Amino acid sequence: MQDAHSEPTRDTNGKTKSTARRGRPVGDHKAKQAVLLKAAIAVIAKEGYAGASLRKVAKQAGYTTGAVTYYFANKEAMITAVAENLFDEFHALLEAGREHADLKAILEQWLEWTRTEDDAWLVLFQLLAHARHEPAFANILQQRYAGFRQIFTSILESGQSQGRIRRDIPADLLADQISAISDGWMMMFPLEPERFEPHRVQTLLDAAITMISPYPASGD
Amino acid sequence: MQDAHSEPTRDTNGKTKSTARRGRPVGDHKAKQAVLLKAAIAVIAKEGYAGASLRKVAKQAGYTTGAVTYYFANKEAMITAVAENLFDEFHALLEAGREHADLKAILEQWLEWTRTEDDAWLVLFQLLAHARHEPAFANILQQRYAGFRQIFTSILESGQSQGRIRRDIPADLLADQISAISDGWMMMFPLEPERFEPHRVQTLLDAAITMISPYPASGD
Amino acid sequence: MQDAHSEPTRDTNGKTKSTARRGRPVGDHKAKQAVLLKAAIAVIAKEGYAGASLRKVAKQAGYTTGAVTYYFANKEAMITAVAENLFDEFHALLEAGREHADLKAILEQWLEWTRTEDDAWLVLFQLLAHARHEPAFANILQQRYAGFRQIFTSILESGQSQGRIRRDIPADLLADQISAISDGWMMMFPLEPERFEPHRVQTLLDAAITMISPYPASGD
């Protein structure tokens, strides 16, 4: 996966300016943090949020107990970092798709992603379930989701202006519906994997697209 | 919800100062179990699954820790009982709605329910997130969900034959989409309550109905 | 196994005098107690002392929790009753053997007994290990053991006077050694059953007899 720099908002000071390594190793911090992050994702995916302890994360990463609390002030800080990381990935996906303004392509890419990095959605869902009880985290989530829906909306709007998306429902409502459907699938996917084999997923996706498309001339 | 003393039969005299109530009590098993169930729901809603401990449930119900494990063999047994309970309520709702075969009415009733017993959905979502790690529980869930989708499907089928539901998408796929949308809303509701105020919910609902309805003659 | 009346020292009042059953069923008490005793033995044998709970005993007997504490004032009372019961059996064995004054026969019978009712020794050993921490119980044990050693001694004495037992060691010391050997075997038997298959036990027994027998004329 992306290395430590997938997370752009951190570390604004100049410590890393000189690429020539002098004195004590620099930059390890971010790298190690990324390793721990990955371990955290793996642990949450396997054990669920409730079963994910800092100890297990440390072990999974091959680090010591102290290291985890050294790199993350808190358990919540770690969880938050995990969430930011995942959202960043998803955001990149969306942005890439926005250029083509093709919703179907985006959803397909998204499905592809969930298949490749299947841990991601598992974890995201776990975190979502606990956001309500970690206010700081809930905040992050709201903002991210708002951003996603906005992108969706803009894509749908351009789709409407091109006649590829039905116009009788406002774009923001459609974005909400699509977003909800995606979430709903994500929610069920880990529970009933057999209901989400590739072929059926394609069918579901087609049906969703049909639901937000204008009716063909013939109508029904 | 009710605070710790929602259970009224306790400690009516002053004797309990040093010797707590012992021996065979009056109430019947089912009733007390229901009290504990309700307490469990309240706790899970407030603290989330990960934060819901038997201790807290006991305290919430005004019982001792031992009492909880007396009525429920396990924590998992308790959780399972909670889930069954909630599913039963939802099932009743669905069955009642099936008679009218009116999807919109059903969804509205459901929204009404989530508003009245707001804990229910909160809890269900929490449980869903943990089902993956409690196989026995996951099983229950699958069966229940399958049942719900089947009812949805039959309602949609009759809607299709009456011309109130679009026919270009098979009923079972529509049922899946509706189910996913509901889940998606349920997922976001606790995180962004302001996005789900009554008026907006009505709008969302209308949009969803529109998406599964046949196009008006005029079309777009 | 013997029914409730294997235990002769209890209930000296006349409640049971009339064999004709009148009014409320009498004698059930003893019978049920015996059932519970048997269950207790089974549980201790299977789970060890530390793992033997009144609950498990109740379940094993098919009784309720309350029944156990109804028939036995205490857990310790139950344990004590179990011990008395086992000692009674062993005492009967010894007494039967005393008549023949044949130590070898006694030991063989004893081995036979341990093989038939293998739970007995397992349990006795478990109880022994805990006697030190239950003074009342330790007391019983001392008295019983003293009795056994006395019988052993008297048998050995008569053996000595008949020239079948060596005379260079006082009978009471020999009794102690034999007693210790038996205990030692009992101690190891559950741990290394393969070391105590019938044939080897016979060999061990013969060796023990040889050790307390006078030397043959030839000597070594």
Place this chain on the structure above:
Amino acid sequence: MQDAHSEPTRDTNGKTKSTARRGRPVGDHKAKQAVLLKAAIAVIAKEGYAGASLRKVAKQAGYTTGAVTYYFANKEAMITAVAENLFDEFHALLEAGREHADLKAILEQWLEWTRTEDDAWLVLFQLLAHARHEPAFANILQQRYAGFRQIFTSILESGQSQGRIRRDIPADLLADQISAISDGWMMMFPLEPERFEPHRVQTLLDAAITMISPYPASGD
């Protein structure tokens, strides 16, 4: 034995009033583990296996509950460590005695040991009683005991070749008998200490030696 403060490195200043000692401490792992081991032995000796809780061990050592489970993964791990420790001591004793090939000396040393470190045998017996229900532990025990018997056998064999041990019974059987007698004494010692005062023990020991010695020329 030593009371709770046998561990001297603790709390040398008054700071600990409200904030207990935290962070990386000085002592070395092995030493602290040994302290806890000793505490465990003391507790088991006093309270028996069934009554020995990790909490009590922690208190006895002056540590916290968490410390105990930090040094021993499990209760069983702790028990096992205790057993290994005791067996090691006993093994050292035996090995020391093997050089002289003098069984009587060994037994006397052993008796001396049981008198000095009286907890040792008490504990060993407690553990023995529970070995049957902890298979991993039973395994350790079997191997150790087998080793002990082998040493006994070799000593007895050399005794036989020197004419100090009777030859009409194979050495391995004699070893078994001696082993059983030791175990039998160990079993009764905590229950009837008055039967095992030094003088009588000496007498018992002499009798045992006589039983495995060749008959004097005169015979009886």
Place this chain on the structure above:
DNA sequence: CATGAATGAGGTTTCATTCAT
């Protein structure tokens, strides 16, 4: 007589966190 609901202490274990090194 006999039950079984309920207690509350105590068991083992896991955990996030701290901090001397």
Place this chain on the structure above:
DNA sequence: AATGAATGAAACCTCATTCAT
């Protein structure tokens, strides 16, 4: 910069015991 020993609270659960029915 990193460690890992140690903490202490809290988790789940089991248990002997009591006593209204």
